[in-house]
Amino acid sequence: xxxxxxxxxxxxxxxxxxxxxxxxxxxxxxxxxxxxxxxxxxxxxxxxxxxxxxxxxxxxxxxxxxxxxxxxxxxxxxxxxxxxxxxxxxxxxxxxxxxxxxxxxxxxxxxxxxxxxxxxxxxxxxxxxxxxxxxxxxxxxxxxxxxxxxxxxxxxxxxxxxxxxxxxxxxxxxxxxxxxxxxxxxxxxxxxxxxxxxxxxxxxxxxxxxxxxxxxxxxxxxxxxxxxxxxxxxxxxxxxxxxxxxxxxxxxxxxxxxxxxxxxxxxxxxxxxxxxxxxxxxxxxxxxxxxxxxxxxxxxxxxxxxxxxxxxxxxxxxxxxxxxxxxxxxxxxxxxxxxxxxxxxxxxxxxxxxxxxxxxxxxxxxxxxxxxxxxxxxxxxxxxxxxxxxxxxxxxxxxxxxxxxxxxxxxxxxxxxxxxxxxxxxxxxxxxxxxxxxxxxxxxxxxxxxxxxxxxxxxxxxxxxxxxxxxxxxxxxxxxxxxxxxxxxxxxxxxxxxxxxxxxxxxxxxxxxxxxxxxxxxxxxxxxxxxxxxxxxxxxxxxxxxxxxxxxxxxxxxxxxxxxxxxxxxxxxxxxxxxxxxxxxxxxxxxxxxxxxxxxxxxxxxxx
Amino acid sequence: xxxxxxxxxxxxxxxxxxxxxxxxxxxxxxxxxxxxxxxxxxxxxxxxxxxxxxxxxxxxxxxxxxxxxxxxxxxxxxxxxxxxxxxxxxxxxxxxxxxxxxxxxxxxxxxxxxxxxxxxxxxxxxxxxxxxxxxxxxxxxxxxxxxxxxxxxxxxxxxxxxxxxxxxxxxxxxxxxxxxxxxxxxxxxxxxxxxxxxxxxxxxxxxxxxxxxxxxxxxxxxxxxxxxxxxxxxxxxxxxxxxxxxxxxxxxxxxxxxxxxxxxxxxxxxxxxxxxxxxxxxxxxxxxxxxxxxxxxxxxxxxxxx
Numbered sequence: 035x036x037x038x039x040x041x042x043x044x045x046x047x048x049x050x051x052x053x054x055x056x057x058x059x060x061x062x063x064x065x066x067x068x069x070x071x072x073x074x075x076x077x078x079x080x081x082x083x084x085x086x087x088x089x090x091x092x093x094x095x096x097x098x099x100x101x102x103x104x105x106x107x108x109x110x111x112x113x114x115x116x117x118x119x120x121x122x123x124x125x126x127x128x129x130x131x132x133x134x135x136x137x138x139x140x141x142x143x144x145x146x147x148x149x150x151x152x153x154x155x156x157x158x159x160x161x162x163x164x165x166x167x168x169x170x171x172x173x174x175x176x177x178x179x180x181x182x183x184x185x186x187x188x189x190x191x192x193x194x195x196x197x198x199x200x201x202x203x204x205x206x207x208x209x210x211x212x213x214x215x216x217x218x219x220x221x222x223x224x225x226x227x228x229x230x231x232x233x234x235x236x237x238x239x240x241x242x243x244x245x246x247x248x249x250x251x252x253x254x255x256x257x258x259x260x261x262x263x264x265x266x267x268x269x270x271x272x273x274x275x276x277x278x279x280x281x282x283x284x285x286x287x288x289x290x291x292x293x294x295x296x297x298x299x300x301x302x303x304x305x306x307x308x309x310x311x312x313x314x315x316x317x318x319x320x321x322x323x324x325x326x327x328x329x330x331x332x333x334x335x336x337x338x339x340x341x342x343x344x345x346x347x348x349x350x351x352x353x354x355x356x357x358x359x360x361x362x363x364x365x366x367x368x369x370x371x372x373x374x375x376x377x378x379x380x381x382x383x384x385x386x387x388x389x390x391x392x393x394x395x396x397x398x399x400x401x402x403x404x405x406x407x408x409x410x411x412x413x414x415x416x417x418x419x420x421x422x423x424x425x426x427x428x429x430x431x432x433x434x435x436x437x438x439x440x441x442x443x444x445x446x447x448x449x450x451x452x453x454x455x456x457x458x459x460x461x462x463x464x465x466x467x468x469x470x471x472x473x474x475x476x477x478x479x480x481x482x483x484x485x486x487x488x489x490x491x492x493x494x495x496x497x498x499x500x501x502x503x504x505x506x507x508x509x510x511x512x513x514x515x516x517x518x519x520x521x522x523x524x525x526x527x528x529x530x531x532x533x534x535x536x537x538x539x540x541x542x543x544x545x546x547x548x549x550x551x552x553x554x555x556x557x558x559x560x561x562x563x564x565x566x567x568x569x570x571x572x573x574x575x576x577x578x579x580x581x582x583x584x585x586x587x588x589x590x591x592x593x594x595x596x597x598x599x600x601x602x603x604x605x606x607x608x609x610x611x612x613x614x615x616x617x618x619x620x621x622x623x624x625x626x627x628x629x630x631x632x633x634x635x636x637x638x639x640x641x642x
Numbered sequence: 643x644x645x646x647x648x649x650x651x652x653x654x655x656x657x658x659x660x661x662x663x664x665x666x667x668x669x670x671x672x673x674x675x676x677x678x679x680x681x682x683x684x685x686x687x688x689x690x691x692x693x694x695x696x697x698x699x700x701x702x703x704x705x706x707x708x709x710x711x712x713x714x715x716x717x718x719x720x721x722x723x724x725x726x727x728x729x730x731x732x733x734x735x736x737x738x739x740x741x742x743x744x745x746x747x748x749x750x751x752x753x754x755x756x757x758x759x760x761x762x763x764x765x766x767x768x769x770x771x772x773x774x775x776x777x778x779x780x781x782x783x784x785x786x787x788x789x790x791x792x793x794x795x796x797x798x799x800x801x802x803x804x805x806x807x808x809x810x811x812x813x814x815x816x817x818x819x820x821x822x823x824x825x826x827x828x829x830x831x832x833x834x835x836x837x838x839x840x841x842x843x844x845x846x847x848x849x850x851x852x853x854x855x856x857x858x859x860x861x862x863x864x865x866x867x868x869x870x871x872x873x874x875x876x877x878x879x880x881x882x883x884x885x886x887x888x889x890x891x892x893x894x895x896x897x898x899x900x901x902x903x904x905x906x907x908x909x910x911x912x913x914x915x916x917x918x919x920x921x922x923x924x925x926x927x928x929x930x931x932x933x934x935x936x937x938x939x940x941x942x943x944x945x946x947x948x
Contacts, residue, residue, distance in 0.1 A: 294938075389760070391703075391705055391758070392703060395704075398705075402754075406747070406750065409746070409750075410743060411743050411744075411746045411747055411750065412740065412743055412744050412747065417743055420739075421737075421739050421740070421743075424739055424787075425739075425796065427787075428787055428790045428791055428796065431791045431938040433784065433787065433788070433791075433931070433934040433935065433938055436784070436787050437780065437783075437784050437787075437931070440779065440780055440783040440784065440787070441776075441780050444775060444776050444779045444780065444783075445776055447746060447749075447750070447772055447775065447776075448772045448773065448776060451750070451753060451757075451768070451772060454754065454757070455753075455757040455765060455768070459705065459754065459757040459758045459760075460757060460758075460760055460762075460765065461760050523794065524790055524794060524795055524796040525737050525795055525796040525797045525800075526734065526737075527737060527740065528734060528735065531643060531732060531734075531735055532719075532735065532740060532744065534643070535651070535719045535722060535723070535732055535735065536715065536716060536719045536744065536747065538648060538651065538719060538722075539714075539715040539716060539717070539718035539719030539720075539722070540711060540712065540715030540716070540719075541715070542652075542655070542714075542715065542718055543710075543711045543712075543713075543714035543715040543718065543862070544711050544715070546714070546862075547707065547710070547711050547858065547862070550695060550858040550861075551696075551698060551699075551857075551858065553698070553699040553700055553701040553707070553857060553858065553859070554698065554699070554700050554701065555700070555701050555702075555703070556700045556701070556702060558702055558703065558759075558760035559760070560700075560702075561702070561759065561760055561761040561853075561854055562761060562763070562853055562854065563761075564763075574760065574761075574762060575760075575762065576762035576765040576766060577765075580765070580769050581769055581772075581773055583770075583773065583914070583915045583916040583919075584773045584776070584915070584916065584919060586916060587916055587919060587920065
């Protein structure tokens with residue numbers, strides 16, 4: 035299998051999807067399913083061709099293990115979500131364009147992960163940005179797409195600057211050579227490091243660029259939010275990965291001040307990751323919209339991924355890389371579960387529904403497993419990666435970053451429980467009493483993702499072996515693995531054993547429960563109400579401002595979005611000022627002034 | 643991992659249940675004496691549990707039952723991971739992060755079941771319980787992080803053994819005194835003892851998460867509470883008070899620590915939940931960070947006594 039063939043096939047598929055959707059919407063959606071599954075299988079088969087180099091037109095690719103791993107994460111999110119497209123065709127305004135862009139953006143991500151030179155990387159990067167921006171535009175809000183595009187553009191322009199500067203210094207566009215040639219220029223290297231990683235930070239949604247996630251994830255079409263959160267933000271993680279591996283940050287900055295063995299520029303990026311964890315967690319806790327809540331949780335989890343990757347060591351790095359797939363799978367599953375609920379109820383507001391577990395039990399289980407993984411609770415995958423990150427932090431003694439990591443971890447219990455309790459548990463609203471379980475094609479991808487979460491949690495070594503290979507390829511000591519065990523300096527983890535013992539505990543509890551007398555089933559309304567008579571189901575459901583006492587403690591916290599809004603107002607005022615000079619009612623005076631100034635400058639230049 | 647491990651684990655569960663329930667019964671007596679009451683008999687706790695298990699119960703749907711089983715199952719699995727005086731039912735599973743996060747499975751099950759009852763009082767209680775957890779866990783985890791850094795191991799059993807053989811001076815609570823204070827305060831929060839008991843809040847929000855439970859469900863919750871107490875006290879005992887070289891030393895220390903917690907609780911008023919958060923993020927968090935900085939940047943506390 036050849037990468038350029040895959041890319042060509044996918045681009046042709048995207049055009050076919052466009053044409054076919056014009057004829058038959060469902061057939062067009064089916065093309066996205068087939069196309070993304072094809073990409074998943076084809077890229078999986080590329081595993082045997084690691085190290086090959088291929089070219090397509092002006093673009094050069096190199097197959098690496100890291101690129102393969104990132105692509106598989108991305109394609110899992112794309113292919114599983116594509117099943118939902120079939121159901122959403124009738125709700126979209128431009129279904130043909132949606133299907134076209136869906137496949138096109140997916141193909142472009144492959145180009146990023148396998149790029150050999152900067153030009154390839156940048157062209158495909160921009161393709162993903164604009165194609166996904168158009169998809170977000172089809173959602174609830176135009177503004178969300180603007181915010182997404184502006185923040186992405188800031189990142190892209192910064193990266194472009196870094197690329198050109200690196201080219202100017204070393205004279206090559208090949209990623210590894212261009213970055214390795216910088217070691218003689220510490221000042222330039224610092225500028226390039228900061229501007230290049232900025233593109234990654236913008237994409238992962240690291241503070242201060244995190245504002246686009248809640249607006250874009252929250253307002254994108256329900257079928258695209260899982261891709262955004264599970265897949266596209268991982269592009270940023272790839273840039274962060276390049277910034278410490280292809281760009282030898284630890285070596286180039288080895289002379290700078292270091293904190294616990296981490297050079298200051300890298301440490302500052304880690305601190306930004308830590309701030310994202312805290313900010314994302316606190317904001318997620320107080321959201322009222324399930325999708326926005328999950329979007330903020332992506333901000334927090336992006337912080338973990340960034341910190342893990344930037345640690346660039348044996349354990350923490352493996353944790354960060356593994357968190358990538360864990361979060362992709364769990365977040366996609368959670369978003370899909372919310373999408374399935376929204377498909378039936380038409381809302382993602384948590385206060386507008388309740389007790390969906392009695393109508394959609396499978397969807398509930400999918401969401402439950404997803405949040406167990408997201409919150410880092412065994413026996414799911416999220417626990418293993420967070421465990422590795424904690425071990426890595428403890429090894430280095432990075433106490434401040436660790437404190438935020440703990441905060442994010444416990445805080446995630448709070449926010450993931452909210453949709454569980456508000457949407458799925460509690461009283462079923464009268465309106466929703468006749469709702470049905472999601473369709474079979476929706477359940478299928480959700481169940482696959484759930485099994486993936488379980489697989490990463492019970493047999494993490496399958497995935498860690500690939501990560502160990504990546505570590506070897508970038509010159510790190512690979513994480514130590516034996517049969518089922520992950521070994522670190524501070525201890526070891528046998529995830530399978532934890533799973534078995536949990537099963538043992540559950541079995542005892544189950545037997546104890548069953549041998550006791552059978553309980554009488556009563557209606558949900560038949561509860562203790564302190565002698566009040568309440569007959570309205572909606573009134574007996576507690577979901578609005580769930581953590582009110584806690585939220586009150588930080589209600590006056592500074593808001594990044596407010597700052598951006600004020601900055602936008604100031605910039606537009608500055609523009610107005612310039613405009614009033616140049617395009618006033620009587621522009622003659624201005625023209626005279628400008629001409630006079632130009633003349634004065636020329637004359638002054640001639641005289642001097 | 644052989645069948646023998648599971649037999650050990652099962653025996654351990656039984657013994658832990660008997661020991662902790664007896665201790666709870668005795669402590670009911672202690673609290674009563676503090677308040678100048680006569681108090682219930684020491685075996686009253688057993689009677690309460692068996693009575694609940696024998697009674698009829700009502701169920702609010704499958705998640706109400708499933709959550710109860712998941713909670714007790716998760717908590718019982720966690721108990722078998724706790725090293726007791728060098729004994730481990732499943733060798734190699736006593737990693738502190740595994741224990742503290744596997745504990746969360748049980749808590750999630752409990753929260754799920756309570757919210758699944760459809761009673762808003764239960765949801766309010768769960769919200770408070772999670773907030774309380776966010777409050778006490780951060781300072782505690784920072785101190786535990788410091789201990790892991792100092793000893794280069796995250797195994798609870800190994801941390802306990804490394805403190806033994808030096809008498810009382812080997813205890814982490816004395817080597818890292820600020821951390822020791824944080825650990826004891828956090829233990830009060832973990833156990834849900836006053837002043838941090840607002841999520842149960844007897845006589846305030848109609849018993850919080852437990853409001854809808856009766857019969858065997860309530861019996862499960864009683865049993866779960868005993869196990870959870872054992873995990874929490876054992877964690878602090880092993881990490882900060884040197885565990886025990888022999889089983890008797892361990893149980894004695896355990897009884898003293900638990901009774902001490904109860905006595906503090908007996909004379910305390912109750913924080914509102916936001917006050918508890920503010921308190922934890924002001925005093926214990928500051929102490930924990932100071933302790934961490936001292937240990938990590940100066941090495942003081944690891945080597946101070948020798």
